[in-house]
Amino acid sequence: MERFNPGEMPTGLPLTPSDEAPASAGSPPQYLEGLNARQLEAVEALDGPVLVLAGAGTGKTKTLTTRIAHILCSARAWPSQILAVTFTNKAANEMRERVNQISTLQVDSLPWLGTFHSISAKILRRHAELAGRNQNFTILDTDDQVRLLKQLVKAEGIDEKRWPARQLAAVIDRWKNQCWLPSDVPAKASGAFDGKAVGLYRQYQERLETLNSVDFGDLILLVVELLRSNEELLADYQRRFRYILVDEYQDINTAQYLWLRLFAQGQSNICCVGDEDQSIYGWRGADVGNILGFEQSFPEARVVRLEQNYRSTSHILSAASALIGNNEGRLGKTLWTDVPGGEKVRLIGHWDGAAEARWISGEIEALAYGTGRRRKYELGDIAVLVRASFLMRELEDCFLSIGLPYRVIGGPRFYERKEIRDALAYFRLAVSGADDLAFTRIVNVPKRGVGEKALVSIHDCARNSGLTMFEAAKVLLRNNEFSGRTAIGLNKFVANVERWSAVLNSGEGDHVELAGRIIDEAGLVQMWMNTKTPEAEGRVENLKELVKSLEKFNNLQGFLEHVALVFENLEDSVGEKVSIMTLHAAKGLEFPVVFLPAWEEGVFPSKRSLDEMPLRGLEEERRLAYVGITRAMEICTVSCAATRMSYGGWSSQVPSRFIDELPNSETQTLSPPGLMGGFSQGEGRLGGHDISNASFSGHSTSNTYSAPGYRRMVQRSRELTAGSGRSIRQESIGAKTEFAGGDRVFHRKFGYGVVQNREGERLEIEFKCSGTKRIMSRFVTAADGTES
């Protein structure tokens, strides 16, 4: 159907193309069936601002996509008149797919459905000259950003150690999230970097402009600036975007809010969907205040609450609701389900992280491979969600050792890997010799004798004569400025790049083949094959993968334009596997079975976020806990350990306050065989929960628990940790002895030893069996000399 062609619509078209309305009048359209009353309300409230507060598992995406379908099917707007914004490409793709599924009209494309960043890039490319760029500007990622800043910091003669470029990048990023250009940075905020940050920010922006580049923050910021200073343009976009939809509204930052508001001031048909209880990105600039203040920002806004949950059992829901009820800054929702019953949230304490991992692996095996009624789950139905990625290690170690197939979601991104970035830099330089950042990155990768000194002289030459670094290198070569090895290496490099770029410009030959040749001739493959580290093989594989992925594009340029913004992580979905990921990565997902380990003070809630902002930090951590629990459909297990190894040391852990906040009525406390929670919780309680009936699964995890030696160790540890308090609100009142050198001590894991040295709380102890370790004094007790 021609009318749904995504092509550009002329501006100033009739407001309502209703004369061409599809035959949708009469009985309610089929796509509205199956929506509940609230969802229907959210779909049909098309005029004016709408805030949809969509709790976890309440059909948020369904509502959003149906709303788009409804706008289209009722002929309120053309596809090109709908602005639909998400945060991730994944969400955008899913939405596009589901609109197509719902709509029988086969909308092949909604041109303005995408992430904040990709839509901004699209707008910016059209009007690049107004932002001091040309249409082919490149988008720098964090790595490029830091490299560039490092150069500037160095040039300013600032101590790089005291003010690392990373930190400066973070400051600038924060300012951009606030929508502040250098001139907008308020005096009271400009103290960073000894007050030099604003100046560096200004230089950085100038540098970006001359490089014809923007960073991620600029995409939003520059679009706002563009529209603010061009009334015509703004009016044009406001007329175009008749309906605006925003996903995950709780995660937007100030710049994104201003961005949205500019577009929305036209028609005000803006519909934002979000859940303030799932706002977990405050640390990177997201401001919950935006969703809390929606009704002030958009007066007359209609608020629709989606509270019927279709995901979790009632116990899981109630536990999550009770937990999040402890937060102050809420608009308030009460999730409910009409499906009764289900398993209570399971709580269990362990001796240490390894025991916790072992227990989880045993449970997973029972659920997936076990016999009897419990065997109703596939590995793919099960997820382990952790607060921070360092917690994955112990799990992985354990899963590996028992051969339990798992997959880690959200590791390092494909295009952030060194080998990929190097290859991309070669492509960039071949496409544009002016890409100085690419040049600096790879001129000596692999090593070809072009070191710091050579680079500086190339840089100076380029600066002094206004050349690109690539040109400058050629000039210096011609003038014989370099000695033997450097000259040979650089000459070959220059010749290679020129040859590739000639092939590229001739327009002949296959770009996939060229890419392969570049990687090969540059010596990247050779470089990695010569490396003997275990991951080298994988890197060569990744390079092959990169070349293969080029097949989906028409040319190198097109590929590079997309690579910064939309490069999917290739997920290995081969076979059934348990998923391990961070809580952040789990947002938006659901699993029948969820394990939530390491709920311990300091880990979760994380000490650092509490230190940074005690109140806001705690609330965000609590929302993270809420996100975790609400991922579970049927079985949710929260666990903690009494001891955890980190940074090579051991530390004694206290159960998270969030465990206390789960009501007794919705939880059951399990105990691992032969061990009462690892902690000695006074009268057998875990975070205030009675330890009631034993493990649900009936399978016995491991016999090691009942081995006599193990039992003795547990017994011993119980005595030693007795009185360590059942809640963090109660400080440890355990025997706090001051130790001195020469004292004989006992440690639960390492056994008997002698104190060598003391620095405050830190003891250096030489253990009889385990060598010398550094231990906090509270983890050891005085040994009475009765060791056997």
Next chain:
DNA sequence: CCAAGGCCGGTTTTT
């Protein structure tokens, strides 16, 4: 110019 060893520091992560 570069490879090997010491030292410091170390959440969460998308675009």
Next chain:
DNA sequence: CCGGCCTTGG
């Protein structure tokens, strides 16, 4: 305990 980054010695 690990990895990144800087210093040192070839």
